[in-house]
Amino acid sequence: MSFQGRLARWLEDLWYGNRPVPWGLKVCAFVFGVLIQYRRWFYTLFPSQDLAIPVIVVGNLTVGGTGKTPLAIWLARFLNAQGIKPGVICRGHGGDEKNPIVVTTTSDPSLVGDEAVLLARRCGCPVVAGRKRRQAAQWLVNHYPCQVILSDDGLQHYALPREIEIIVIDGVRRFGNGRLLPAGPLREPPGRLKEADLIVSNGRGQPGEWAMGLKGRKAVNLCHPSRVFSLEAFQGRPVHAVAGIGHPQRFFQDLQSSGLEVIPHVFPDHHRYNDKDICFSDGLPVLMTEKDAVKCFAFARENHWYVPVETEIDEKFGIRILQLLRKGLDGQKTA
Template sequence: MQQLIAKFVDEVWYKDHFIGTWLMPLSFIFRDVTRFRRWLYKKGYKSVDKLPVPVIVVGNITVGGTGKTPVVIYLVEQLIAAGYTPAVISRGYGGQSATWPARVNVDSDAAIIGDEPLLIAQQTGCPVAVGPVRADSARLLLENASIDVIISDDGLQHYALYRDIEIVVIDGVRRFGNNFCLPSGPLREPQERIQEVDFVICNGGEAEENEILMQLEGGDAVNMQTQEHKPLAEFRDMQCHALAGIGNPQSFFDLLEKQGVVCQAHPFPDHYAFTEKDILFNAAEAVLMTEKDAVKCRSFSSAQHWYVPVKATVEGSFMEKLIALLKTK
């Protein structure tokens, strides 16, 4: 049922714009409520927490994934190379921790703290904490006095936390769908919000004016049981299945297709809670999935299961500009 609902919503927001127009009155209400809510924070009627170190928010204005997590990982790696000691905070979407905020370790349970924070911790080794109140998560991490910058994975609309730099990531292929706010479209805020952020990163497709192009690249697969690395080219003649529970599953299937790997595709909703039944294909020679999905499936995976790690590459002088701006904060 969850997959059917996700498919229907995707059709309405990104393909069949006619259905979305019937919900436009609700979208107008949602738009005005979001504007009013932000106005309350701007005018001081709602309190804003300011941390003792700069905060970089990596978010989006659409529902669903746009590639924020690879950008966060890229930022952590680049900031460490530049001499900073970053830490990451996140909502921990879908996490079931009994107490918040919660620290994330490389061996944490994705069901408890969320799939994306676990992936960030495993890939970067930097301090990560999750919780609904991001300022509380940050303070937990700031007990380590060496931390000098906080990166918020998502949270553009979490105005209770003061941010020094805002980065918006957009899906360069799907972009803003029908350009309507929820519920008739995918926008969390009106598209005009883009004009107020510091950087706009375009994930794939063609970057428009004032956007920074990012590409996600992956050429290998890693076996989930043996950790063997194998070029994707070696899967071209195999009977493969591919699954993806991310914001835009088609982007993963397209990545495989570009490598010449033809798979039977199985899209799932973002942050989907996989079970063994979901990933078991007896006739398959290989089952390929995203690394984000793999952190939730490792405990019931088999030798037929592989994940495809991806790396973000960002064009031009983005990091130079970001670090120059960070030094002014």
């Protein structure tokens, strides 16, 4: 395992296990907390100028995967179905491009990031990746007839104005040891939840939270996308499971819940794959997430499959989104 992989595993055990936190990390977390407060204070005194259209931010308080991107995809499709034209912005994690760039289904993930390509594949609307979310949002406003902007991540990007804040949390791991980075997984204190318009729990929800589920029921062949099998078709023999995401164990557990015998292969989030990472000599099926798959099409083999997930959430959640969105639109009209 690489140094990066060992470090990620050590932090995972520290943040979500029962290990004592080193004193040095506690000091760093204290300094980080002071910087957070100062930054919030700065943007309170000097708030960002509103954009011409509303912005919905889908973010989280912790490092790692909570389900933000699947929820952003769900929101884009939902708004499209309501006759509202969305545009999506994201940071482009794992990509080299620094300036805002339009993302398509054929974009290079090494340039724009894996999540950006996934969004372009699934959202059915314009997608722009950019490290500075405000610039990416302004680019969308200037070049596309969007009526609302969805920001996949960006909760802590306060240069980006927003009408609606949605915080997604892991319903199982929650906030780990409850400490700020680097002593814990938190980007901001848990009290930040009180400022959000909506809280979505990926998994088990608590009072005041919207429960969300991510279901993967089928596998799509990377070489022949028309070949689609149910996961049950892979029962009866082991399968390799590859995951370079924020919470890979969730993917492995989902496969096991479908009756699959899993041989897990964990990689760092946003890992840049090569053929040696996903090609095994035994010829067994290799299953991966769709986020991983967008980086593997170029060297995929016949036994490589990805498992797309669909977001399941109460239909009342969509109604609440429309209520908040129309409130923001009305506020802009009267301003």
